[in-house]
Amino acid sequence: MNSRASLLFVLHAHLPFVNHPASSSFLEENWFFEAVAETYVPLIRMFERLAADHIRPGITLSVSPTLGAMFENEELKEKLFSYLESRLEILGKEKIRLKKEKKVLKALAMYERLYLDSLDLLHANGGSLIIPLRALQRAGQIEIITTSATHAVLPLLIRKEAVRAQVAVAATDYESRFGIKPKGFWLPECAYEPSLNAYLRMAGFKYSFAESHSIDGMSDKAVFGVFSSYRSPNGMNFFIRDSFSSAEVWSARNGYPGNPAYREFYRDLGFDADLDYIRPYLGEGGTRHPLGIKYYRITDSSKDLSGRDYYDPDKAMAQVEKDAADYVRRRIEQAAAVSMPGREPLIVNCYDAELFGHWWFEGPAFLENVIRRIRKERLPLRFVTPSEYQAAYPQPPELVPGVSSWGEKGYFEPWVNPSNDWIYRNLFSVTDKMIDAANFFKTRHLMPLQRRGLNQAAREVLLAQSSDWAFLIYIGSHAAYAKRRFAEHVNSAAELLEKSIQNNINEQELLKLELKNNIFPNMDFRLFSSPARY
Amino acid sequence: MEDKDIRIPHENKLGLMPVRPGVFFALWDFSNVRVSRIREGEFSENIKLRLYNEKQKICFEGNFPWNSYGAYLEHEPRAGKYYAVLYVEGEDGWITLSESNMSLSPALSGTVNERSHASLEFHKKKVGT
Numbered sequence: 001m002n003s004r005a006s007l008l009f010v011l012h013a014h015l016p017f018v019n020h021p022a023s024s025s026f027l028e029e030n031w032f033f034e035a036v037a038e039t040y041v042p043l044i045r046m047f048e049r050l051a052a053d054h055i056r057p058g059i060t061l062s063v064s065p066t067l068g069a070m071f072e073n074e075e076l077k078e079k080l081f082s083y084l085e086s087r088l089e090i091l092g093k094e095k096i097r098l099k100k101e102k103k104v105l106k107a108l109a110m111y112e113r114l115y116l117d118s119l120d121l122l123h124a125n126g127g128s129l130i131i132p133l134r135a136l137q138r139a140g141q142i143e144i145i146t147t148s149a150t151h152a153v154l155p156l157l158i159r160k161e162a163v164r165a166q167v168a169v170a171a172t173d174y175e176s177r178f179g180i181k182p183k184g185f186w187l188p189e190c191a192y193e194p195s196l197n198a199y200l201r202m203a204g205f206k207y208s209f210a211e212s213h214s215i216d217g218m219s220d221k222a223v224f225g226v227f228s229s230y231r232s233p234n235g236m237n238f239f240i241r242d243s244f245s246s247a248e249v250w251s252a253r254n255g256y257p258g259n260p261a262y263r264e265f266y267r268d269l270g271f272d273a274d275l276d277y278i279r280p281y282l283g284e285g286g287t288r289h290p291l292g293i294k295y296y297r298i299t300d301s302s303k304d305l306s307g308r309d310y311y312d313p314d315k316a317m318a319q320v321e322k323d324a325a326d327y328v329r330r331r332i333e334q335a336a337a338v339s340m341p342g343r344e345p346l347i348v349n350c351y352d353a354e355l356f357g358h359w360w361f362e363g364p365a366f367l368e369n370v371i372r373r374i375r376k377e378r379l380p381l382r383f384v385t386p387s388e389y390q391a392a393y394p395q396p397p398e399l400v401p402g403v404s405s406w407g408e409k410g411y412f413e414p415w416v417n418p419s420n421d422w423i424y425r426n427l428f429s430v431t432d433k434m435i436d437a438a439n440f441f442k443t444r445h446l447m448p449l450q451r452r453g454l455n456q457a458a459r460e461v462l463l464a465q466s467s468d469w470a471f472l473i474y475i476g477s478h479a480a481y482a483k484r485r486f487a488e489h490v491n492s493a494a495e496l497l498e499k500s501i502q503n504n505i506n507e508q509e510l511l512k513l514e515l516k517n518n519i520f521p522n523m524d525f526r527l528f529s530s531p532a533r534y
Numbered sequence: 535m536e537d538k539d540i541r542i543p544h545e546n547k548l549g550l551m552p553v554r555p556g557v558f559f560a561l562w563d564f565s566n567v568r569v570s571r572i573r574e575g576e577f578s579e580n581i582k583l584r585l586y587n588e589k590q591k592i593c594f595e596g597n598f599p600w601n602s603y604g605a606y607l608e609h610e611p612r613a614g615k616y617y618a619v620l621y622v623e624g625e626d627g628w629i630t631l632s633e634s635n636m637s638l639s640p641a642l643s644g645t646v647n648e649r650s651h652a653s654l655e656f657h658k659k660k661v662g663t
Contacts, residue, residue, distance in 0.1 A: 402641050403613070409554065424604070425603050
């Protein structure tokens with residue numbers, strides 16, 4: 001029985017790189033704007049509030065390189081300001097339209113604060129959220145980690161050169177963005193296989209995370225179950241996600257986010273209002289899509305969306321109090337049931353960051369309440385970062401987790417199935433071409449344009465490897481966009497490689513690509529060369 | 535654009551990816567020369583794929599149309615290292631054309647329900663938009 005436990009909370013923030021500078025309003029760019037307003041800014045504000053009250057959040061935040069690049073993209077910053085200002089404009093109109101609907105006035109005021117808060121934070125930081133994140137990390141409030149360059153599912157890359165490039169580019173990108181070397185690596189989709197250890201260590205990473213079932217059947221080595229970290233023979237540390245406690249927060253059906261008092265995600269003004277009324281806010285396509293303004297609560301999820309009552313922010317916050325109290329009580333009970341003489345059990349919860357705020361609107365408030373409650377009530381729980389836990393327990397048991405992911409059914413089916421498996425032939429082929437070109441050109445004298453072409457080809461290959469395209473095709477959401485993006489990256493890479501070999505690159509075309517897919521400015525194509533030859 | 539029509543110069547190659555315990559996905563490609571020779575009838579239109587474990591034991595064998603470019607290889611769900619070999623049939627019998635990368639099969643653990651579904655993507659999949 002343990003009197004105290006450590007909580008390790010990982011929020012993985014990721015969006016695919018979506019940047020369409022030729023378009024003033026591109027539908028898929030809204031993913032970024034919505035997540036900024038509903039998740040990233042509320043989380044940063046929460047961390048700042050806690051720090052101001054001398055309560056260290058101790059949260060681990062994974063910021064994917066693609067998201068980091070979007071945070072610092074000048075055109076996206078401009079569009080983000082426009083997006084937030086347009087939300088305030090709609091809310092201004094809504095206040096007039098709904099002035100007699102007293103039940104929505106609190107929600108309207110809440111949304112106004114939400115968007116104003118984003119504008120304030122962005123204005124104070126030149127439009128970039130990297131600045132406040134870097135400050136929070138420097139002050140020791142949070143620990144920021146990274147993930148593979150474009151969120152590729154690493155066990156599916158086939159060629160080890162591609163794995164090495166994804167990991168190495170992520171490490172370089174992190175250092176240039178946050179000013180220090182990264183320690184932690186979030187495996188996209190928690191997808192792990194043992195050969196990754198060497199590449200992670202080679203790039204300087206010290207720890208990563210694996211799914212709970214990655215240690216199933218290893219009771220002789222996994223002596224502390226999921227309640228401890230483990231270390232591979234090459235010195236890579238792994239924290240094991242506790243699926244039991246994670247499900248309480250994550251599950252939309254049985255978890256906290258499904259409470260009837262909480263905001264209903266799927267009932268949105270973009271679908272409820274007259275088309276003419278909202279048309280100015282629908283962008284170039286003019287088709288209905290969510291606007292982020294939602295007036296209803298879940299009420300009864302078994303019923304049709306039309307059967308929803310108005311959302312009451314005060315009642316939702318009262319439910320947050322109850323859920324946070326329930327969560328900490330369960331963690332104390334969970335820890336008390338674990339027998340680990342001489343060490344505190346570690347409970348590892350990992351989530352996509354966008355669950356907190358975007359999908360589960362009350363998520364940031366829940367997390368803040370949990371952190372404050374532990375401090376205020378002097379509960380036998382404490383938030384730790386992976387580095388702190390490693391410092392406290394520097395010699396964890398040795399173990400190599402098994403092949404696994406946190407996706408549907410626990411392995412790789414969401415990313416390899418009959419709906420999307422066709423992409424891999426093309427990906428395999430263009431990746432091989434990239435490796436061949438890197439091996440051929442790495443020691444040769446190159447004309448500047450050739451070098452730029454090869455570096456851009458490397459960016460395009462990395463972007464084609466993003467897990468998002470296969471997944472979107474699988475779930476049938478934005479599938480046409482995902483197919484187009486995948487094909488564009490593969491074709492651009494193939495064409496650039498051909499033209500680099502012929503030393504026949506069209507500079508204007510290259511420049512267009514460099515401006516659009518302007519991720520990883522220090523990209524060096526030689527990262528794709530075979531290790532023995534590099 | 536058709537899904538399988540992205541224009542890249544092709545070579546003979548074979549890749550192997552884990553899908554779940556007991557299932558790999560194999561994908562292959564041929565050089566333009568090889569495609570011409572198949573089309574001219576020099577080789578049969580079916581290719582043979584074999585899956586081997588690290589002890590070189592055959593764990594799966596099956597024939598597939600050469601231009602399907604991908605196939606799911608089912609085998610006894612036993613964790614370990616596997617690789618595949620692609621054969622084409624000519625006048626003198628089956629000849630080896632490509633050997634895949636080595637790939638690790640996951641160990642079967644628990645039931646589907648026991649395994650976690652943590653990803654928000656799964657949340658989106660189940661609830662739908």
